[in-house]
Amino acid sequence: xxxxxxxxxxxxxxxxxxxxxxxxxxxxxxxxxxxxxxxxxxxxxxxxxxxxxxxxxxxxxxxxxxxxxxxxxxxxxxxxxxxxxxxxxxxxxxxxxxxxxxxxxxxxxxxxxxxxxxxxxxxxxxxxxxxxxxxxxxxxxxxxxxxxxxxxxxxxxxxxxxxxxxxxxxxxxxxxxxxxxxxxxxxxxxxxxxxxxxxxxxxxxxxxxxxxxxxxxxxxxxxxxxxxxxxxxxxxxxxxxxxxxxxxxxxxxxxxxxxxxxxxxxxxxxxxxxxxxxxxxxxxxxxxxxxxxxx
Amino acid sequence: xxxxxxxxxxxxxxxxxxxxxxxxxxxxxxxxxxxxxxxxxxxxxxxxxxxxxxxxxxxxxxxxxxxxxxxxxxxxxxxxxxxxxxxxxxxxxxxxxxxxxxxxxxxxxxxxxxxxxxxxxxxxxxxxxxxxxxxxxxxxxxxxxxxxxxxxxxxxxxxxxxxxxxxxxxxxxxxxxxxxxxxxxxxxxxxxxxx
Numbered sequence: 001x002x003x004x005x006x007x008x009x010x011x012x013x014x015x016x017x018x019x020x021x022x023x024x025x026x027x028x029x030x031x032x033x034x035x036x037x038x039x040x041x042x043x044x045x046x047x048x049x050x051x052x053x054x055x056x057x058x059x060x061x062x063x064x065x066x067x068x069x070x071x072x073x074x075x076x077x078x079x080x081x082x083x084x085x086x087x088x089x090x091x092x093x094x095x096x097x098x099x100x101x102x103x104x105x106x107x108x109x110x111x112x113x114x115x116x117x118x119x120x121x122x123x124x125x126x127x128x129x130x131x132x133x134x135x136x137x138x139x140x141x142x143x144x145x146x147x148x149x150x151x152x153x154x155x156x157x158x159x160x161x162x163x164x165x166x167x168x169x170x171x172x173x174x175x176x177x178x179x180x181x182x183x184x185x186x187x188x189x190x191x192x193x194x195x196x197x198x199x200x201x202x203x204x205x206x207x208x209x210x211x212x213x214x215x216x217x218x219x220x221x222x223x224x225x226x227x228x229x230x231x232x233x234x235x236x237x238x239x240x241x242x243x244x245x246x247x248x249x250x251x252x253x254x255x256x257x258x259x260x261x262x263x264x265x266x267x268x269x270x271x272x273x274x275x276x277x278x279x280x281x282x283x284x285x286x287x288x289x290x291x292x293x294x295x
Numbered sequence: 296x297x298x299x300x301x302x303x304x305x306x307x308x309x310x311x312x313x314x315x316x317x318x319x320x321x322x323x324x325x326x327x328x329x330x331x332x333x334x335x336x337x338x339x340x341x342x343x344x345x346x347x348x349x350x351x352x353x354x355x356x357x358x359x360x361x362x363x364x365x366x367x368x369x370x371x372x373x374x375x376x377x378x379x380x381x382x383x384x385x386x387x388x389x390x391x392x393x394x395x396x397x398x399x400x401x402x403x404x405x406x407x408x409x410x411x412x413x414x415x416x417x418x419x420x421x422x423x424x425x426x427x428x429x430x431x432x433x434x435x436x437x438x439x440x441x442x443x444x445x446x447x448x449x450x451x452x453x454x455x456x457x458x459x460x461x462x463x464x465x466x467x468x469x470x471x472x473x474x475x476x477x478x479x480x481x482x483x484x485x486x487x488x489x490x
Contacts, residue, residue, distance in 0.1 A: 001447065003411040010410045013429050013468045017341045017374070020305040039349040041305060041342070077343055078407060078430065100407035100430070123408045257304055257350055258326065
């Protein structure tokens with residue numbers, strides 16, 4: 001029998017199994033267990049959550065492999081980890097460790113200011129951030145098996161994730177309605193690989209799942225992103241920077257599953273304690289905005 | 296026309312619904328237990344079994360799904376669905392719906408980098424079918440009443456017990472709908488028995 005490892009179907013399929021779920025940032029085994037117990041579909045093992053990365057400054061790199069391993073040993077759900085944009089070796093190290101998904105992430109300091117990783121070369125699947133359809137299509141072209149909005153990580157402010165999700169959805173609708181002879185120019189304007197744009201036009205949707213990330217701080221934020229067409233959500237700093245992480249994690253999972261059940265979301269939002277303190281994006285300087293990283 | 300519900304708490308729901316609709320049946324999302332009375336068969340999709348289990352408990356699906364099964368209405372579990380339907384799980388007290396007389400080992404092939412696709416002969420289906428295994432479980436023990444439908448490296452990866460069907464792999468991620476066809480036949484049989 002011929003077993004094919006790391007095929008497109010296997011890598012994209014892994015992300016499809018995460019749909020409707022919440023992926024939570026964790027920095028140790030204890031947090032990973034709380035996330036799993038609350039019903040998270042995966043955890044992202046990190047050294048620091050994005051809001052702490054912001055506060056710490058300096059160069060943010062791949063997490064200490066000991067932390068990643070500790071998290072992998074603590075839970076049975078899939079474990080993701082972040083590599084710097086363009087950092088081929090960090091990605092290979094995480095792959096060798098057996099991480100289930102790699103996030104080539106703008107939350108870390110980029111290692112390459114020109115090129116992203118050629119993700120099609122790896123057995124492990126990758127998720128990448130995008131702000132518009134051109135960026136989404138370029139990442140798919142490089143072999144990303146899953147996308148997420150970039151949002152503005154570590155801010156607890158949903159405005160950028162909303163902007164990015166709406167933009168991608170609107171551009172998909174536009175492309176879908178275009179005539180065939182307009183498509184090449186649109187590909188040029190978006191900076192999108194033509195073949196991938198053609199596939200998106202034909203199917204009326206992206207060929208990979210697209211989650212929301214970067215600023216989700218409350219159950220209502222998670223439900224909002226689902227309502228806007230996200231396939232699921234990543235919650236970074238939002239959970240373990242809140243007053244009561246267990247309650248928060250539970251409430252965000254439920255709000256994601258039942259995102260149109262407003263009674264339920266109202267009830268879930270009661271007595272949660274305070275959410276993480278947010279940041280007004282307009283107060284961030286250009287260098288402080290993580291979403292500008294990657295191209 | 297049969298109506299097939301897909302348990303829509305988390306996981307690959309739309310893929311199943313598309314395949315159901317393509318075969319001319321009606322696929323609906325099941326988000327609340329009372330919807331079970333509207334359907335002829337239930338699919339428990341792939342996803343994260345621990346997450347789906349929590350949501351089954353939280354939204355009181357456990358007893359209604361067991362009653363659905365007691366009424367001999369067919370249930371099809373793919374991957375996580377197989378884990379949830381199993382009577383026993385290896386090295387775990389977390390067995391859940393406990394409807395099918397099988398012992399299941401979760402993540403039996405290893406982590407995601409060991410996930411694979413292959414083609415597979417399934418008993419009762421003429422041609423080999425494409426099979427996608429993602430952090431897949433296997434059946435390590437099956438009771439007398441369980442009919443083994445497919446094996447890989449001597450591990451059971453598809454099985455049937457009366458009105459229950461399970462696969463370790465994901466037919467909904469491929470163009471092949473022969474397993475869904477088999478499930479539709481099981482629904483037809485159960486309808487004849489209950490009339």
